[in-house]
Structures are given as structure tokens and as C-alpha cells.
Amino acid sequence: MGKEPKGVTDIGKVFKKVMNSSMSQWKQIQQLQIKYQEQVGYLYDDNFPMDIRQVLSNYIESQDWDTAANHESMATVLLSNLLSQLDRQCSQEQNFLQRHNLKFIYQQLQTKCKASPLLMAGVISSCLREERRIISTASIQEQGPLEKSMQNSVAFERQKNMDNRVAVIRSSVQMMDQAVKYLEDMQDDFDFRYKTLQSRDPVDRNTEVMKQEVTRLQEMLNNLDFKRKENLSKMSDVIKEIDALIVSQLNPELMEWKRRQQINCIGGPLLTGLDQLQNWFTLTAQSLFQMKRQLDKLGELILKVTYESDPIPLQRPQMEEQVKYLIYHLIKSSFVVEKQPCMPTHPQKPLIIKTGVQFTTKVRLLVKLPEVDYQLKVKTIFDKDLPPGRVNRQFFILTTTTKVMDVEESSNGCLSVEFRHLQLKEKKYVNGTKVNEGPVSVTEELHSLSFEAQFNIQGINIDLETCSFPLVVISNVSQLPGGWASVMWYNLLTDEPRNLGFFASPQRASWGQLSEVLSWQFSTFAGRGLNREQLCMLGEKLMGQQASQNECQVSWSKFCKENIHGKNFSFWMWLDSILELIKKHLLPIWNDNCIMGFVSKETERARLKDKEPGTFLLRFSESHLGGITFTWVEQSDSGEAKFISVEPYTKSRLSALPFADIIRDYKVITDGEVPENPLKFLYPDIPKDEAFGRLYNSQQNKVFPYIPSMLIPISTLQTTPPPCSSPEPPMSPGMFDMLTQHLSPLEIETAMRSPYSE
Structure with missing residues (x-):
């Protein structure tokens, strides 16, 4: 008898265990270890309660929510059916408490489904997709490097620390309001006594009573000077604390969210945390605006009472500039792309745009500013300020490029704008000369979509600008697999927002990173990811026996451009064709x-x-x-x-x-x-x-x-x-x-x- 390859026994047991019965996705989750079930628990909230997922699991899993998330009519029909089934479930439920809870959920869900069917369909689609990824991760029994980086064990503690720090700053700023008010009362008292003394008859000024009053006024002025210095010192400390908060925590949290967004774009963990970021940005901005008002108040106070060595005119201008600087940069950095450009026909393959096909994108301001509601006009620009020769093909946006930001009540009242009908058209001629393709292939040529807005708030002019992750523009659907390979490779290996020359000299990927992303493709597009043995076979096919080492490096050319030995297709073309086969013809058998x-x-x-x-x-x-x-x-x-x-x-x-x-x-x-x-x-x-x-x-x-x-x-x-x-x-x-x-x-x-x- 020959010796079986390593891992045969293990995969045989796993294969037999899973095949003992055909399980729904929800049943598979219920059989996961507790740590994976807890990850599933984080997916569900008031928008889509887990109770609904439980009682309507069969209906939910049988519908195409990915497509519904991009087609309002389909989303409306599916959600209407969901509500009908939920209503029927309520009437059949025997447990009084459960029936009461389901009725309450039904009422809440009914309102949300009518208000924003696309949003609700998107929530359900994201939850189902994330469930599949968690099931896939559990089957591998070991998280990959990207998964670990997205679920850092200290993330919760870091968030808790951030909440506490923002709360302390808000409390300090609120106390400064009281301190400034107390300072104003002290000054009013001094001003009244001083003017009263001035109104007295000059003959009485040398009396003992007048001398005592002058002494009293001097003490009051000394106290007033002390309080002014004390308040300014405290305000300076709070400004420094806000500055440190923004630099050391808020900006890194934003950058980490953007990195998570990149990983989510290529099939990684569900993207969360934007509402939390908005809360931190808004509370910090409120603190800064409140301090600006306090500094303005101090400016009013010195118009009534000032004196030699008065600390307010000496320190206030610099502090005011610091506050304005922080407000400017905080709001500027809060302008983000909430949803990367994506064609509704391929909702799980963002950042690929086909000419002549509509695509959608969404930008959001993380600072809630009632003063500018319905006033911010956002303009989209394609390939803005590209260096000469960076791209060979040139495009322009065929449809409307400007829209006004609106308050989105269904998303915590954020200020956002969604462009749903953008469309690209290629410039065949530039300055009368026909454009030819250059040495970089179409699917390796990266482009950018920029967003701009301008507004003035409390005398501060702010130029907002942000951009999408690099885009691949295709003119034929046959270029889609190559384009998706480029999107995966770029977002896997770099967090630079606009490195459009990346494929002039693309980095190598470790097999540990790449294998994780490949498994995500199967969990995202085919419902079930790859286990360790399957990934091992793929690694050996791509790199030979050395693939057993996770740190083994894979070149871009080896992955996508070079043909497999003895074949007329590349590794990625072969793997993508299998994904398509599963998705269109083998999905139930695969799952x-x-x-x-x-x-x-x-x-x-x-x-x-x-x-x-x-x-x-x-x-x-x-x-x-x-x-x-x-x-x-x-x-x-x-x-x-x-x-x-x-x-x-x-x-x-x-x-x-x-x-x-x-x-x-x-x-x-x-x-x-x-x-x-x-x-x-x-x-x-x-x-x-x-x-x-x-x-x-x-x-x-x-x-x-x-x-x-x-x-x-x-x-x-x-x-x-x-x-x-x-x-x-x-x-x-x-x-x-x-x-x-x-x-x-x-x-x-x-x-x-x-x-x-x-």
C-alpha cells in the first residue's frame, strides 16, 4: 500500500463531516466555535436584527440580495416579501415574549424598508457575504495575515481609549464655558465698581473709604488677571490635547479605516467603523468650534476691560490661529469616499469601470455641520492633475458631474452625496492626434476619480478634496478578469491612495497574503472559501513545492501574465474561469x-x-x-x-x-x-x-x-x-x-x- 500524502486523513474527515447533511448557511454558523459565532454577532444591529436572520433564514438565503442592493425595484419586492413572511411568523409565534419582540422589529423594519430599500438590501447582502467569509475562515482553522491585521486584539481597547479621551476633552471644553462665564461675571463686577469709583466726586478720592475702594479694585484686577491667565493656560492645554488626539489617534484611525476599506474591496472582512469615526470627528469639531467661540468671547471682554500686560491680547491671536488650523485640517480630512466607484452590474468587483456603463460612488463628510446642510456642492473630476505620460488612454465623464450633499437621516444624519449615474467615455483624439495604447496593458493602467467642494464656515474657507482608490478602466467585458487581478494586487500590497504608476514596477506578494485573498474570492463569489489543502495545491501549481512556505514571494507576472507551463493561459485566468464555472453552474454542489x-x-x-x-x-x-x-x-x-x-x-x-x-x-x-x-x-x-x-x-x-x-x-x-x-x-x-x-x-x-x- 502506498503512503497517502500529508493531510489526506484530515480532509477526508472534514469532507465526510460536512457531507453528512446539507446545511444552510445559518445552520453552519450555529455549529461554529464560539469565537466565530461572536464575530457573526457583531454583524447584526438595529438595522437588521439577528432575530430576523434566525426566523427567516431560509427565505433570506434563497434571494439575490447582491443584485437587489443595486436595483431599487428588486430590493422593494424582496423586502416586501420579507416583511410579509415576518408578519406571518409573528402571527404563528406561540411564545408571548418572542411574538412581542417580533412585532416590534416588524414595525421598525417596515419603516426602514420603505425609507431606503437599497440601503436595507445592501445591509443584508453585506451580512450574508461576511457570514460566508467567517465560515471560510473557520474551515481553514487559522486566520491569514490580512485577517489578523483587520481584527487586531487591541482594537477594542484602542476604541475604548479613544471614546474616553474624546469624552474628557468635551468635558474640559464644557468646563471652560463655565470658566469664561465666571470670568465675564468677575469683569462685569470690576467694571461696575471701577466706573462707580470714577463717577465719585474728586474731593472724596483722598478719603479712607476711597483708598479702601481703590485697594479693593486693585485686588479685583489682580484676581481678574490671574483668572485670565489661568483660563488661557487651560485653553492652551485643551488645544494641545485636541492636537495630540488628532495626530496620534484620530488620523491613524481614519487611515486604518481606509486600509480596511481597501481589504474589504477585494473580499476581506465587512467594513465597519465609519459611524464611530463620524462620532469622534464630530465631537472633536464641536469642541474646537466651542473653543473658537470662547476665544471670540475673550476678544469681546478686552474691548471693555484691558490693562498693561493683559494676557488676552498677547496670547489669544496665536491660540485662535491654532484652533482655526485644527478646524481646517480636521474638516478637510473628514471628506472621504464612503463607497468606492462600482458598476451595479458587478457589485462585488469595485474599482473596475467599463466605458459606456453607469457606475456609482458616494462621498461623505464625517463632521456633522448643520450650518452647511444643503449647501455643499461636490464636483467629480476624472484623472485630475496627472503627470504627463502617466496614462495612455484619456477619458471624460459623460454625465452630470456636480451634486449637492444632503443629510442622510438613515445613516446617523451624516452629510453625504451619492453619484448613481456616472459614465465614462474615451477620448479617441487628444489635440487632434489619435491616442494609441502604450507599453502598459489596459488592465494595468490606473486612473483616479477626484471629488472637490468649497465652503466657508465661521470665517474659515475650506477646500475639500478626496479621491477614490485607483481605478481600472476597461472597454470590453473580456478585460474584466485582468482588471480584477490588478485591483486585487494593488489593494493587497499598498495603502497609497494614488500610486497610479504602481504597475510600472509592481511589488511581489507573499503566498500567505495572496492565498488568503484567493480564498476570499471563493467565499465572496461562490459562497465557500478554500481550505488549507486546496490552497496548498494552488500554491504548488503556481510556485512548485516551495509553496508550503507562507513567506514565499510571488511576482505579478507569475500570477497573472505568464502562461502556466505547457498551457496557453495564466494561473489567474485558469482560476477565474473556475470561479465563473462555479458561480454559474456548480454553486449548490460547491456550497x-x-x-x-x-x-x-x-x-x-x-x-x-x-x-x-x-x-x-x-x-x-x-x-x-x-x-x-x-x-x-x-x-x-x-x-x-x-x-x-x-x-x-x-x-x-x-x-x-x-x-x-x-x-x-x-x-x-x-x-x-x-x-x-x-x-x-x-x-x-x-x-x-x-x-x-x-x-x-x-x-x-x-x-x-x-x-x-x-x-x-x-x-x-x-x-x-x-x-x-x-x-x-x-x-x-x-x-x-x-x-x-x-x-x-x-x-x-x-x-x-x-x-x-x-
Whole structure:
């Protein structure tokens, strides 16, 4: 007996465990470890309560929320159905407390669904996607480097510290209000006594009473001077504290959110924290504006009372400039791209724009400013201020480029604007000269979308500007896979917001980073990520045996541009074609974990050789783009294991017949014998009908007025080699008659496929 490859036993156990029953996504979550369930718990809030996810799990998982999140009519229909089912669930619920809670949730949800169906559909879509990613992470049993960086164990403590620090500053500023008011009262008292003394008869000024009054006034002035200095000192300390807060915590938190946004764009963890950032930015801005008013008040006080060495005119101008500087830069940095540019037709592939196709994007001001509501006009500019020669193709925005920011009540009252109908058109001629493509390919040419706005608040002129992450502009949908590879590679490896020359000399990626992102592609687009064994096979295919090392470096060219040895396609083109095949033709089978998928021929044979005859497994073709094949084991006359593979099925074949039905009805004819189905057990030992039964096409069980027809996949298996290498001839009339006798009353449309070995 040969020795099985490392990891065979483990994956066999995992494969069998998952295949014992077909589980919904929500049931899979309920079987996760507590630490993963807690991550799921963070997804749900008042916008979309977990109670709804629990009671309507089947309905929620059966709908296409990704598409609904970009089509209002579809979102409205799906949410209306969801509310109807929830209302029915309320009426059927026997538990009084649960019925009460569901009714309350129904009322709240009804309001939100009517107000913003697209937002609600987007929330549900994001939650489902994040659930899939968490399930995928749990199957690997080890978080990758990017996942760990996005879920830093000290993040919660850091956030708590930030909350406390902002609260302390707000409290200090509020106390300064009282201090300034007390200072004003002291000054009013001094001013009254001083003017009273001035109004006295000059004859009385040398009396003892007058001398005491002058002494009293001097003490009051000394106290007033002391309080002014004290207040200014405290205000200076608060300004320094706000400055330190912005530099050491607020700006880094914003930069970290932007990095999380990059990782989320390429399939990473759900993007959260913007509302929290808005809260911090707004409270900090409120503190600064309040201090500006306090400084303005001090300026009014010295118009009434001032004296030699008065600290207010000496210190106030510099402090006022500091406050204005902080306000300017705080508001300027709070102008962010909340939703990166994305075509509604490809909601999970942002930052790729096709000419002539509408795309959407959204910008937001993290400081809530009632003074400028409905006044901020935001203008979009494509490829602003690019250095000469940086891009070869040039584009302009065909549609309206200016919109006014509005208060978004459904999102904590933030000030935002969403551009939903932007569209690019290419400039074929620039200055009368036709534009030609340069040395950089279309999908490696990066572009930028900028946003600008101007406004004045309390005498401070602020020029707002932000930009999207670099974009890839395509003119044909065939360029989409290459464009997505560029988006993944850029956002994986750099946090620079506008490094448009990145692909002139692209960085290398470690296999640890890249494998994590590849698994995200499967959890995002196909519902289930890749386990360690599958990723190991991909690593070996890309880099050889050295792929076992996570720190092994992969070049951009190796990943996307160079052809696999002996093939006419690259690694990424091969992998992307498999993703498309799963998404369009194999999704239920893939999510039920029936497809082992990425396994070498050597490992495949090692796993099958000691199994019962008729045991088979499904794997993706290594020689065909977007192909899937199955291999089964038989026992030869000599007692040795014999392995038989079928020629890969591609999208053209699977468009005509579901893959589960192919497995159910597959027949092999051996030297004129009665056709038989050789497929008995899905690896490791699951009866075929138990594994695929729920996915069989049920049409054949229905009663029709005509004899139903069925497409039967048939292979000819010869024990002796054919006399020549020419293709197999069509079935003879005698063989066809024999087949119809055994399968009557079915009308058989045969599809001749020969056993195949890659």
C-alpha cells in the first residue's frame, strides 16, 4: 500500500463531516466555535436584527440580495416579501415574549424598508457575504495575515481609549464655558465698581473709604488677571490635547479605516467603523468650534476691560490661529469616499469601470455641520492633475458631474452625496492626434476619480478634496478578469491612495497574503472559501513545492501574465474561469462541499485506490479553462486499482444539463455490455444519492401527457484499444436498440463522451 500524502486523513474527515447533511448557511454558523459565532454577532444591529436572520433564514438565503442592493425595484419586492413572511411568523409565534419582540422589529423594519430599500438590501447582502467569509475562515482553522491585521486584539481597547479621551476633552471644553462665564461675571463686577469709583466726586478720592475702594479694585484686577491667565493656560492645554488626539489617534484611525476599506474591496472582512469615526470627528469639531467661540468671547471682554500686560491680547491671536488650523485640517480630512466607484452590474468587483456603463460612488463628510446642510456642492473630476505620460488612454465623464450633499437621516444624519449615474467615455483624439495604447496593458493602467467642494464656515474657507482608490478602466467585458487581478494586487500590497504608476514596477506578494485573498474570492463569489489543502495545491501549481512556505514571494507576472507551463493561459485566468464555472453552474454542489476541486492527479489516486469500487471525486480540470471532471476507481482483473476520468465538462455542456443530473444519469458502455452507472460513492464513502439527491432535477418525477425526454450522458469504455486513433463512431443501430430496451420508455438524446486522463 502506498503512503497517502500529508493531510489526506484530515480532509477526508472534514469532507465526510460536512457531507453528512446539507446545511444552510445559518445552520453552519450555529455549529461554529464560539469565537466565530461572536464575530457573526457583531454583524447584526438595529438595522437588521439577528432575530430576523434566525426566523427567516431560509427565505433570506434563497434571494439575490447582491443584485437587489443595486436595483431599487428588486430590493422593494424582496423586502416586501420579507416583511410579509415576518408578519406571518409573528402571527404563528406561540411564545408571548418572542411574538412581542417580533412585532416590534416588524414595525421598525417596515419603516426602514420603505425609507431606503437599497440601503436595507445592501445591509443584508453585506451580512450574508461576511457570514460566508467567517465560515471560510473557520474551515481553514487559522486566520491569514490580512485577517489578523483587520481584527487586531487591541482594537477594542484602542476604541475604548479613544471614546474616553474624546469624552474628557468635551468635558474640559464644557468646563471652560463655565470658566469664561465666571470670568465675564468677575469683569462685569470690576467694571461696575471701577466706573462707580470714577463717577465719585474728586474731593472724596483722598478719603479712607476711597483708598479702601481703590485697594479693593486693585485686588479685583489682580484676581481678574490671574483668572485670565489661568483660563488661557487651560485653553492652551485643551488645544494641545485636541492636537495630540488628532495626530496620534484620530488620523491613524481614519487611515486604518481606509486600509480596511481597501481589504474589504477585494473580499476581506465587512467594513465597519465609519459611524464611530463620524462620532469622534464630530465631537472633536464641536469642541474646537466651542473653543473658537470662547476665544471670540475673550476678544469681546478686552474691548471693555484691558490693562498693561493683559494676557488676552498677547496670547489669544496665536491660540485662535491654532484652533482655526485644527478646524481646517480636521474638516478637510473628514471628506472621504464612503463607497468606492462600482458598476451595479458587478457589485462585488469595485474599482473596475467599463466605458459606456453607469457606475456609482458616494462621498461623505464625517463632521456633522448643520450650518452647511444643503449647501455643499461636490464636483467629480476624472484623472485630475496627472503627470504627463502617466496614462495612455484619456477619458471624460459623460454625465452630470456636480451634486449637492444632503443629510442622510438613515445613516446617523451624516452629510453625504451619492453619484448613481456616472459614465465614462474615451477620448479617441487628444489635440487632434489619435491616442494609441502604450507599453502598459489596459488592465494595468490606473486612473483616479477626484471629488472637490468649497465652503466657508465661521470665517474659515475650506477646500475639500478626496479621491477614490485607483481605478481600472476597461472597454470590453473580456478585460474584466485582468482588471480584477490588478485591483486585487494593488489593494493587497499598498495603502497609497494614488500610486497610479504602481504597475510600472509592481511589488511581489507573499503566498500567505495572496492565498488568503484567493480564498476570499471563493467565499465572496461562490459562497465557500478554500481550505488549507486546496490552497496548498494552488500554491504548488503556481510556485512548485516551495509553496508550503507562507513567506514565499510571488511576482505579478507569475500570477497573472505568464502562461502556466505547457498551457496557453495564466494561473489567474485558469482560476477565474473556475470561479465563473462555479458561480454559474456548480454553486449548490460547491456550497454543499461535494467538490474537492483542487487536488492533483497523484493525490487523487492516493485517496481513491483503497476505496470501494465506484468511489469517485470531483476536481477541476488543470488542462481546460473552466472545466470539471470526475474520477472513479475500479478493480482490475489482477486486483489492482484502476482509475477512470471523464473528459472535463465546461460551461457549454453544463448549460444544457445540470451537473447533479449528469452524475445521477451517467452511464458507461463496456464492450457492448448493458450501460451502467459506475458512480456509487462520493469520496470518502457517501452514497451518491445521499450527496446529490436534493439537487436532482425533479421534473422527471412529474406526470406529463407525453413521454418525457431525458439527456443521458454516456461514455464508451473499451477493454481493448481501438484499431486506430480516430474518434469514436456514432452508436450503431443495434446498440441504440439495446439501450432503448433497457431504458424504455425514455427517449434518449445521447452525448458521447470518452473516458479521459489529464
